Amino acid sequence: MIASSSLTKAECKLLDLGITEPSDIDVEAIAWVEGVRVQYGDLIGCEARLVGYGDQGIVTIQKGFDERRMRFSIAHELGHWNYHRGRSFSCRADDWVEGYSTKPIVEQEADEYAANLLMPAFMFNPLARAIKRPTFDxxxxxxxxFNTSLTATTIRLVESNTWPLILVSHTAQGRAWFKRSKDVPDRWFPQKDLDSDSIAFDRLFGNQERIRAQKIGAEAWFDSRGAERFDIVEDAIRISSSQVLTLLWIEDIEMLEDKIR
Ligand SMILES: [Zn+2]
Incomplete structure (x- = not known):
């Protein structure tokens, strides 16, 4: 039984429609129920657009992108439809990743709606808890x-707080943004520059081969006091020509205590 008080608007919508399996989340069908028609075409300067007339809306998606990205775009526009009705929007999926921490609040709200619609906690969290190790595999x-992108899924995993994780995005210029699971204390603040021992460094500057997650001294990632006493698990993956995502698993429960003894 799912407690309705803890459900988001998007999750309530799924349950109202009787959708309980990831494979049943058909965003175009959900849009149709909400009075929104989805069409594909050529857009200039954006990747997704929402135009509304009263209770009817039209979402236009730039054709030619991969299916997972287009699904996220549709779900994002449905977020605008639910939260910001009466306004029109032109959005770019790129911004959702690269400008993750600095984007306007309405864009963050639309992203959150999309994440809840495509990866609702009541489906996602049980599957996330069941994985053996929280790595990119x-x-x-x-x-x-869930038929979602690697980036959106990783962000969801970190936000779900089902594992103690930090997700860090780096470009050659240094750290772009990061996200921590709620259980990870604030003192574990990833350094701006990559340590040359990290997998992330390899991913960004050299070796493109995918290797498995590794254990690494926490001081490679944090300059906080006491970091040298711990190991963490690091996995990194290149998601574009200029960006690497690193998933840090704070496996040692002593690191999760409020203060280092
Ligand atoms: Zn938007």
């Missing part, structure tokens, strides 16, 4: 189940 499996 597991994220790739989750992303396949």
């Amino acid at each position: 597991s994220v790739i499996d989750l992303a396949a189940q």
Whole structure:
């Protein structure tokens, strides 16, 4: 039984429609129920657009992108439809990743709605808890189940707080943004520049081969006091020509205590 008080608007919508499996989340069908028609075409300067007339809306999606990205775009526009009705929007999926921490609040709200619609906690969290290890191999499996992008799925995994994780995005200029699971204390603040021992460094500057997650001294990632006493698990993956995502698993429960003894 799912407690309705803890459900988001998007999750309530799914349950109202009787949708309980990831494979049943058909965003175009959900849009149709909400009075929104989805069409594909050529857009200039944006990747998704929402135009509304009263209770009817039209979402236009730039054709030619991969299916997972287009699904997220549709769900994002449905977020605008639910939260910001009466306004028109032109959005770019790129901004959702690269400008993650600095984007306007309405864009963050639309992203959150999209994440809740495509990866509702009542479906996502039980599957996330069941994975053996929180590394990109597991994220790739989750992303396949939910038909969502690797980036969106990883962000969801971190936000779900089902594992103590930090997700860090780097470009050659240094750290672009990061996200921590709620259980990870604030003192674990990833350094701006990559340590040359990290997998992330390899991913960004050299070796493109995918290797498995590794254990690494926490001081490679944090300059906080006491970091040298711990190991963490690091996995990194290149998601574009200029960006690497790193997933840090704070496996040692002593690191999760409020203060280092
Ligand atoms: Zn938007």
